[in-house]
Amino acid sequence: MGAPSTTTSDRAARAHEPLAAHAVMETADVDEAQHVVTDVYVPHELDSLGGRPLDARLNSIASERLTLGYLVYGANASLDLPPLEHCYHVNLTLNGRTEVTRRAGRERAVTEAGRSGAVLLPTEDSTVTWSPEAVQFAMKFPRGPLEEHLGGLIGRPVTDPLDFDISMDLSDGPGAALMAAVRFLQTEIDRPGGISDSPLARAQLETYVMTALLHGVRHQYTDALHAPRAEDRPTLVRQALEFIETHAGEPFSIPQLAKRLGVSTRTLQVTFARNVGMTPSEYVRDQRLSRVHAELVTGDPSSTSVTECAAAWGFLHQGRFSEQYRHKYGELPSRTLRNG
Template sequence: MDAAGQLGKNLLSSHPVLATGALEEARNAVTEVYLPHELINVEGRDEVAMVLNAVKDRNFTLGYLTYGSSARLTMPATEDTYHVNLTIAGSTFADRQDGERATTRSRLSGVVLLPDQLNRVQWTPDAEQLILKIPRRSLEGHLADLLGKPVRSVVHFDFQVDLTTARGQALLSAVEFLTAEMERPGGIADNPLARDQLEAYVMSQLLTAVPNPYTEELSAPAEPVQDGRLKPVVEYMESNADLALSPTELAKVGCMSVRSLHASFQKTFGESPMAYLRRIRLDHVRTELLNSREPDLQITDVAMRWGFFHLSRFAQQYRERYGELPSETIRRG
């Protein structure tokens, strides 16, 4: 396989890191993006056909990796990051320090590499993976927000990720959707707020799809808070609707967990907090369109000022709420 020739065919190809046949170059690139490790070709050749594409953001790193050879990696404990390896082609064979073993197969399974374990993974030549590198502060902070209490130790996920369950399929779908959006011009890559929310969704899917000590607590229905406790959250939304608000921030305003925030909004308003916020923002857009006296007013500028960056979706949501397109509102204004 010609690694350089394959680059344009692979996922995240607009975020290339390296395509190389040299084993040492491959090791250095994966070390730089993911973690220090030893790398050998088990067939005894000092070569691979590696392609690595990756993009890093505030919450985690997302990458596509293939070695195009029988590569074996030995990875010491990182202490500060989780790695989620979702196999989308071929197979890998993994084991870790505590004796656990796992086999991953295309779109059926993956593994979670814990920060406090040495891990070894052998790739078949046709193996390809989507790999998340998630700092402990991101994942454990997100879990703490969901639970409404501190998380101060490593989340000990099961080694193997079952992608055949409904939740496993949801995790794979979320990661693949994020991957596609990072490639799409005008997609989430250009919208930091939406990107943060999707990355948070991916972490939530991981926490519910892969068994861990918090699985039962996360699966239990969240208790809604008393209606009065939503008042400061709604007031904060209305006063800051032009800012990049997130469920995590809103939950902190209301002194509750993210799960309780969602349960409370569903009980009181029949919709999620972000859907409620969208209605507030749509109302602001409509008010501007109706009251503006600017002859050259641009709908795009108004929409983006209120957090609507996907304009076709904005127009659809506006029409669903008001029964007319934004352009029709301007003509009536």
């Protein structure tokens, strides 16, 4: 069916939409819209009320940290999404309204223009129903970068998927700061000579958007995020963290590390767990998983072996490694390498 017919005034208005230089879709066809949005975001089923044509368009731009899109369906539309697995999806409603459900309808939220948004989770099914006039910033955040960024903010690795609240208030407080951060990112991408011409500057601004999201929507690590940073961690813990992070690629045992630091294994384990929130062995494994992930993201699928990469970082049991990797990143290592 292709693109809907547009007037000269429509084309002029769309030329000034957010991310207009990054248009990837303009269509009346439901199947085409589903295909394109699946490619940019996640698999889903799309229906329009009574099978009516859409007036859909999507402008989007992506990096390894996030995908930012300006999405319109232009009709009553409903999206059914299975668990997202490897990412979080955030909708910031700019116009109209949507209704969002999670966990087979047990959680529900209504988003309104400029006032509220919603979060879809890696571990839960979701449904999003759009009004004809609804317009949203649709954002995808891969699990690995977002969870690792949170770990850096709270001073310990994040080992479980984030259980964000279903909705956030965009009109005040941290939610308003999130909307401001996203709008600033979008404005700078659209501005000639803006941050799109500076990869480092863009990375810094995208990281700020990630921070704003983590502060703007409540989750199970919110209290830790808001707590004062423990700058006075015991010297023993600081030394253990430094050694593990510097020597993650080398073979060593926790008793060997304790001996190097001049304490008993029990003292190291108890002090480390109390201050870091996990055992030294768990932290070593988390660091090594992060290094494997980084190599797979940048690796060439034609020449990079998941098995060899895992073994290089001390993971010799492939089945156990794959399960640990999937738990942390929401996808199998082979998929990370393939989608890099």
